[in-house]
Ligand SMILES: Cc1cc2nc3c(=O)[nH]c(=O)nc-3n(C[C@H](O)[C@H](O)[C@H](O)COP(=O)(O)O)c2cc1C
């Protein structure tokens with residue numbers, strides 16, 4: 219997949235494309251349905267392209283904290299888009315200056331440089347400077363340069379529209395049954411295994427400490443059931459292990475900074491420096507401040523047993 223970073227107009231290109239425009243944070247079920255709709259419009263010889271923005275406009279312009287972190291920071295977003303058949307991404311660096319782009323400039327001067335056979339956006343899509351820059355205006359301006367626009371209806375679950383903002387809030391609350399349903403896959407954080415205080419192995423629970431590779435919306439403190447995929451040399455498709463994940467501040471050992479660490483069930487080996495994908499399945503309990511390390515170990519053993527029962531693993535290791 220080709221990723222083209224731009225600050226305003228894209229470089230002129232004659233390759234015929236169907237273009238989806240949006241932030242696509244999370245590449246959730248709603249986004250997936252927009253991409254599927256675009257895929258259906260695609261004729262032989264045409265490819266699927268996405269035009270997206272980074273950072274989120276509401277962070278860039280209003281410093282609204284709810285929009286700083288992402289369900290899928292760029293790298294993970296592009297990995298998910300590629301899986302869904304997208305072969306080209308235009309990533310617009312969203313700045314205060316870019317926000318001044320009028321709808322007319324965006325369509326007549328930017329989009330016109332590409333060979334767009336159709337545009338697909340979700341219902342409620344907004345673009346360009348000014349309040350009336352909605353899907354109707356996009357449809358009208360695009361019609362002037364001969365591009366049909368399809369508005370994909372917003373997908374709902376239980377009467378509620380699927381939204382990246384809600385998903386981010388649910389990640390903070392550790393509600394992974396809900397998050398994973400809305401994403402259509404398990405929420406995950408990618409990164410490298412880094413060294414910690416080397417206490418885990420003394421407690422009988424070595425934990426691979428994660429340095430995330432992007433600005434992820436991170437789970438609230440707690441102990442989670444999940445899995446860890448260890449990357450092979452160049453990609454993320456590697457061995458997968460169930461895991462107990464501790465996210466938070468480790469009050470028992472006076473931890474300072476927020477950390478995600480994973481104890482891989484039935485694994486032994488050296489993971490330092492490897493890339494891993496930590497996926498969250500469900501919350502098991504809150505992180506607690508135990509009076510002693512012995513009490514922490516006792517609880518971790520209970521956690522392990524509970525996890526094995528939940529996962530249907532036999533209890534011999
Ligand atoms: C299953 C599991 C549950 C944990 N629960 C807690 C907890 O409730 N409170 C806490 O302070 N730390 C908890 N921890 C974190 C440990 O304190 C931490 O793994 C240990 O201090 C080792 O740190 P290290 O990786 O820096 O060596 C938990 C870790 C695991 C693997």
Ligand SMILES: Nc1ncnc2c1ncn2[C@@H]1O[C@H](COP(=O)(O)OP(=O)(O)O)[C@@H](O)[C@H]1O
Pocket residue numbers: 411412413414415416417418419420423424425426427480481482483484485486487488489490
């Ligand atoms: N089952 C396991 N789960 C996680 N890490 C393991 C496991 N077995 C061995 N390891 C190794 O042990 C390291 C963690 O040991 P630990 O004593 O917690 O040290 P640190 O504080 O540096 O993370 C991991 O980074 C990994 O290399």
